[in-house]
Amino acid sequence: MLYKNLNIWNGVGEDIFFGDIFVDKDIFGIGRSKQSSSKDFSGCFAIPGLIDSHIHLCLDPYERNPLKQEVDEEKLKAAMISRAELIVKAGITTVRDLGGGKHLELLVRDLIKEKKLTGPRLICAGQPITSRGGHCHFWGGEAESIEEAIKVMNRQAMAAVDLIKIMVTGGSMTPKSKPINSQFDLDFLTKVVGEAKKLNYPVAAHCHGSDGILKAAEAGVSTIEHCSWVGESGWGRGFDMKTATLISKKEIWVSPTVNSGWKRYLESNYLEILRNNFKKMKEVGVRFIASTDAGIPNIFHTDLPLAMPVFSEIAGLTNTETLRAATSDAARAIGLSGVTGSIESGCSADFVIYDENPLADLNVLKAPKLVVVRGQEVSVD
Numbered sequence: 001m002l003y004k005n006l007n008i009w010n011g012v013g014e015d016i017f018f019g020d021i022f023v024d025k026d027i028f029g030i031g032r033s034k035q036s037s038s039k040d041f042s043g044c045f046a047i048p049g050l051i052d053s054h055i056h057l058c059l060d061p062y063e064r065n066p067l068k069q070e071v072d073e074e075k076l077k078a079a080m081i082s083r084a085e086l087i088v089k090a091g092i093t094t095v096r097d098l099g100g101g102k103h104l105e106l107l108v109r110d111l112i113k114e115k116k117l118t119g120p121r122l123i124c125a126g127q128p129i130t131s132r133g134g135h136c137h138f139w140g141g142e143a144e145s146i147e148e149a150i151k152v153m154n155r156q157a158m159a160a161v162d163l164i165k166i167m168v169t170g171g172s173m174t175p176k177s178k179p180i181n182s183q184f185d186l187d188f189l190t191k192v193v194g195e196a197k198k199l200n201y202p203v204a205a206h207c208h209g210s211d212g213i214l215k216a217a218e219a220g221v222s223t224i225e226h227c228s229w230v231g232e233s234g235w236g237r238g239f240d241m242k243t244a245t246l247i248s249k250k251e252i253w254v255s256p257t258v259n260s261g262w263k264r265y266l267e268s269n270y271l272e273i274l275r276n277n278f279k280k281m282k283e284v285g286v287r288f289i290a291s292t293d294a295g296i297p298n299i300f301h302t303d304l305p306l307a308m309p310v311f312s313e314i315a316g317l318t319n320t321e322t323l324r325a326a327t328s329d330a331a332r333a334i335g336l337s338g339v340t341g342s343i344e345s346g347c348s349a350d351f352v353i354y355d356e357n358p359l360a361d362l363n364v365l366k367a368p369k370l371v372v373v374r375g376q377e378v379s380v381d
């Protein structure tokens, strides 16, 4: 199939090129074949499909209490399947699922891969490692010793996850868990990263407190989720330059889960603290990827396009930098470089067409005209 006369941003550079996109089965092809049918998109814009690097497919955003989430497996699976379809219709063609309790997201991942369902490419962590009674313990990944953590990891490997997630600090979602507190010490975290490496898995680390952020960086995780710099005097108030420098030096990606709900900070006193932290992290070369933590209360699985303008404003990123954080940079960060995240021959044909230029205005992302995932067109209405 040939998509003609497009203004194309390939996900990597600064410029927009005028031309055609040729899709050969499920990848971007080179040139065009005479037989290929074509569609004209004069005046429209194409960019790589968006990547949300932190979601929870199993969580119902309407349910505030994590302990009251759907337990019936058939009902839950049906809900997750319909969420997957909505995700891709929103122009999000890849998501990284950072935790659930029943491994149903792996089932959905495989059904999508087999083209039995419409949905995004899924990268799944399964049950996150957490402390006894710790953050999201109800997902079944409790471990107090490294031996127990290895058991949790082996169980995830048996279920064929794509990476390991660990709750380095407490979180807001779990009763009795405090975001500032570290759940594990450096020795434990270093061993987890080492054991994960043996299984060929990168590690995504949930970190709110500054102490946990430092430990995760020292242990050498691949991505730091949230990175909220919670200190003794509150959220964002525990920023530490040495830790930020270490994150940069170790080339760890920060996935700050700035979703559209963060709009509430744009007119609060917290904004200056947030902006300052991002500014300082940028100064020492920390790199960011776009993520929303979709599934948490009131954050829908289709949130990323709505979150992008907010992320840009809070993190002080240009529109192009913000889009890279949700395309080529995200692909690099989550191990999908050369697979998706850019419009180039050989990559999976994941792209979105818009009526207007999203690089000029990120709000354009809210209204995709056509989504193509693995070469398959998805209707957006």
Ligand SMILES: [Zn+2]
Residues within 6 Å of the ligand: 054, 055, 056, 098, 293
């Ligand atoms: Zn999360």
